[in-house]
Amino acid sequence: MKVLKFGGTSVGSVQSILSLKSIVEKEAKKQPIVVVVSALGGITDKLISTSTLALQHDDNWKYEFDQMVDRHHKMIDTIITDTKKREDLFNTVDSLFEQLRSIYFGVYLIHDLSEKTQNAIVSYGERLSSNIVAALIKGAKWFDSREFIKTERINGKNALDSELTNKLVKNTFKDLPHISLIPGFISRDTDTDEITNLGRGGSDYTAAIIAAALNAEVLEIWTDVDGFMTADPRVIRTAYTINELSYIEAMELCNFGAKVIYPPTIYPVCIKNIPIRVKNTFNPENEGTIIKNKINDDKKPIKGISSINGTALITVTGLSMVGVIGVNRRIFTALANEGISVFMVSQASSENSTSIGVREEDVEEAVKVLNEEFATEIEDGAMFPMHAECGLATVAIVGENMKHAAGIAGKLFGTLGRSGISVIACAQGASETNISFVVKSESLRKSLNVLHDSFFLSEYKVLNLFVCGVGTVGGKLIEQIRNQYEELKDRSQLKLNVVGIASSKNVILNRDGIDLSNYKNVLKTSELSSPEKLKEAILGMNIFNSVFVDCTASKDIAALYQSFLENNISVIAANKIAASAEYDKYVELKKTALKRGVKFRFETNVGAGLPIIGTINDLRNSGDKILKIEAVLSGTLNFIFNEISSEVPFSETVHRAKEKGYSEPDPRIDLSGKDVVRKLVILAREAGYRVEQEDVEKHLFVPQEYFDGSIDDFWKNLPKLDADFETRRKILESEDKKWRFVAVMDGGKTSVELKAIERNHPFYNLEGSNNIVLLTTERYKEYPMLIQGYGAGASVTAAGVFANIMSIANI
CATH class of the missing domain: 3.40.50.720 (NAD(P)-binding Rossmann-like Domain)
Incomplete structure (x- = not known):
């Protein structure tokens, strides 16, 4: 037999409840099944908020109550087609609503809302929904879970009376109907017979208790997701469904914020080795997540990342704690007696401080309890008053294989550190199934994303x-x-x-x-x-x-x-x-x-897409020393002096460089030598020399007055230089030389100058907008290293930037 539990979203709409019907009827053809249902989606919250209105003597409770009645009536009218069955169901539902109305009215009149009354109020959600589903599914028999799910009062809270409950479940279902329909969540106190419940999410627990008592083949939890995800998909878009989890992994993920199933659900079925399958009511064909004792061929070191926002960290500190036995016992006993849950502990090896993680809503009470517990020590100065820090979030990475993979913690904290995320506290159990740490709340999204990406949980x-x-x-x-x-x-x-x-x-x-x-x-x-x-x-x-x-x-x-x-x-x-x-x-x-x-x-x-800076860095990193740099670093100027001819005057070459995208947006930056000076300074610095732009000796070829005024003035006056350049060009041509604007760094001294280059020089045949660099080093002294290629142009420069991006991506 199987036990199937359907959550609030699975009974929250006409579409989902009809999907539930289809799933149940399909499964019932194979074997007997027990179906556990939650209240209609959102109804439990509505029951609680309406009771608060009634307590506050707010007449709006009547409107909210009528809204709940109307929602259930519409659901029945839509899904129950048989007239007789619909009429009987209306009678049952309306009878329950009349009881509920009376309770609300009593709260409204006497301005009192005890825990007993609140428990009675919230029980109606499951009692209503389960009767509707029982009427919808042909052949289903309804059972009142209050008759066999029993609780007892321990430390001021309702806890399952396991022995009695197990006995009653077995007796109730000794003759198992083909389809049993049970309201989840609700129960009765063993001693007082008052209505109680198993806590928010308790319908999962109800299903697990029944599955364990009846030795079910499998427990299926039907919800609105395909199963456990590697992380919260609302935060991490690349999160995906985990196919298989061990009981321990699932428990760890549930405890740290993965709200797929209610954490206590796992224990009853775990000890009976009954697998849990989490499936999606809206996507029943998906295999979902299977939770079982042993996972075969499991090679992933971590399975998922989970988190709890709204964390508070309380630090208990004092010199009297060092070496004193029983301090931690007092901390946890005091908190447990007040029903305050501690979900993380971090202690210094010196024992002089212990940090505990609690939910923010519990922090004020927790601080009060601990200050009272250690009041004598605080008064004597042996301990300090409790320090609480709020606005935090706890993150956990979970996976049983972490204990077989060296360096997981190192990778975790290294990844966070590189992303600028400060870890406030951390904890890791000896089993290495869970590594938890605390960060500022504003760093939570970033932490989850970077870890999901770093640990290869993301496909990309x-x-x-x-x-x-x-x-x-x-x-x-x-x-x-x-x-x-x-x-x-x-x-x-x-x-x-x-x-x-x-x-x-x-x-x-x-x-x-x-x-x-x-x-x-x-x-x-x-x-x-x-x-x-x-x-x-x-x-x-x-x-x-x-x-x-x-x-x-x-x-x-x-x-x-x-x-x-x-x-x-x-x-x-x-x-x-x-x-x-x-x-x-x-x-x-x-x-x-x-x-x-x-x-x-x-x-x-420097050099657009040419690997000049990277090469210099590689040489220095390998122990070489850069002695001298000689370079043509301006693709713009090289293009200009390669283009200039008897037919193409100097001013025209500048226009062409601008049109082809070789020059800076303002060509005067190139012509003034500023661009080359900047590049030379950068290369000298990367070569290990302290150089400022003012240190560069400049021998320029365009008079300063051409750089004053507006850009329009510049273009207007530029042709005045053509005649002089042509005269000088003819002389250069007759000597079989070419102009190159050369940058030099020699032993830390720097200069830029327009030089006449002879035919046998490496710079002579430099074409178009190419750049060239000669590196003389201690290793490359006799024959300098030469780097040459395109040194200007938008596409080439963009490609160089792209290469830088890829170098970061591949780290």
Whole structure:
């Protein structure tokens, strides 16, 4: 035989209750079944809130009561088609409602709502729903669970009288009907015969008690989800159903917030080795989750992540606790006597402090109880008054195989640390089935996401990107991400989730990801932004595995990097300003990234997509020393001096560089040498030298007056230089030389200069907008290392930024 329990959502609507009927009738064709049902979804809460209104002498209790009557009447009218059966059911239901109305009216009159009365009130939810389901299912026999589910009073709370209940269940069902229908949750006190209950969620417990007493083949819990999930799907969109769990794993997940089944449900069936299957009433074909004693071929170290928000941590501390036997016994006994549950304990090895986790609603009473228990010690100064911290959340990773996998705790805390999540307290049992830790409530979502991703519970690794700048480089980058999205998902199990896009004026933010096919139109009508607002919005999202990608040339945006790195957001910059700013600020950015365990990457600051900075870093990391750098670092200037000819004057080459996207948005940055100076400073710093922009010796080729005034003045005056350049070009041509704007770092001394390069020099045949770098090191002294390739262009630069993103994703 089987026991099937249906929760409130499974009897909460016409659709669900008809699905229940179909499931029960299908199962009844195979074997006898016992069906346990909860109250209609939301009715238990409604019964409680209506009793509160009556207690407060609020006449609205009558309206709320009539709403409940109306809901049940409509359900009966819709699902019961047989006239006689419907009439009989109405009589039964209306009789129960009349009793309930009388109780409410009594509460309303005498302004008293005892626990006894409240228990009686909430019992009507299951009594009503079970009678409706019994009438709906042909051949079902209704049983009153109050006659065989018995409780006794222990420490001020109702606890199951297991021995008596087991005996009564066996006697009641010794001649088992084909379909037995039972209201869950409700019970009677053994001594007083008063109506009691098994607690919220107690219908699961009722079903487990009956399954164990009758040695059922399986206990099926029918609810509104497909089973246990790896994490809360409302928080983690990639959470998925766990196929199999052990009893211990299921118990751990239930205790830490997974509300799939009521925790006490597991024990009665566990000791009888009866499996529990959790299934979805709205998706009955799904296999759901099976909970049993032993899982075969189980290789996953952890099965799921669960959490409890609204946690409070109470710290009991004092020098008198060290080495004194019985302190912890007093703590837990005092709390237990007041019915306060402790779900986590963390104690220092010195024994001078113990932290306990309780729910926030219990913290005030718990502090009071413990201060009273240790009043003498507190008065003597041997102990301190209890310290309580609220606004916390407890997270647990659960899996029996954790004890066979080395380094789980290290990976757990390392992952949290890299994400900037501070652990306030932690606990791990010797069985290593559960590692629990406490964090601030605002870090809960981030903690769950980063752990779910880190422990491979997610099908994909997710990198959340904020892209700032949608001009030539930013636009190309977003296009590349969009084009590669599916390929990376399929090949690398990586999701590049663009959660933010900002232009100079507007911003789009979406935690679930932005549609990249239409972002330009959405951005035009999105909310206005500024660098400060952008920073606040990004930090406010507090999203895990996040990367800020700067494709602007903005000083204000570069100024945000420090805040992002301090908040564990990696930064990728095509923007050269930060890495070439004051040396101390550059060092601070790098130190912060290292300290926080995130990345500050700016490979495209020099050479667009060329691996120049990465190569320098690799050389230094391997123990080599950079002695000298010679480089043509401006793709724009190289393009200009390769294009210039008798037919193409200097001013025209500048126009062409701008049109092809090789130059900065303002070409004067290139022509003034500022761009090359910045690049040289960055390379010198990465090579291990302390260099400021002011230290670079500059030999420029365009007079200063051309950089003053507006950009329009610049374009207007630029042709005045053509004649002089043509004269000099002819001389250069006659000497078989070419112009190259060369940057040099030699032993820490730096300079930039327009040089005439002879034919036998490596720079002579540098084509188009290419860059070239010669690295002379202690190992590459006689024959310098040469790096050459495209050094400008939106697509190439965007590809370099993309490569930086991938380097972070693959860490």
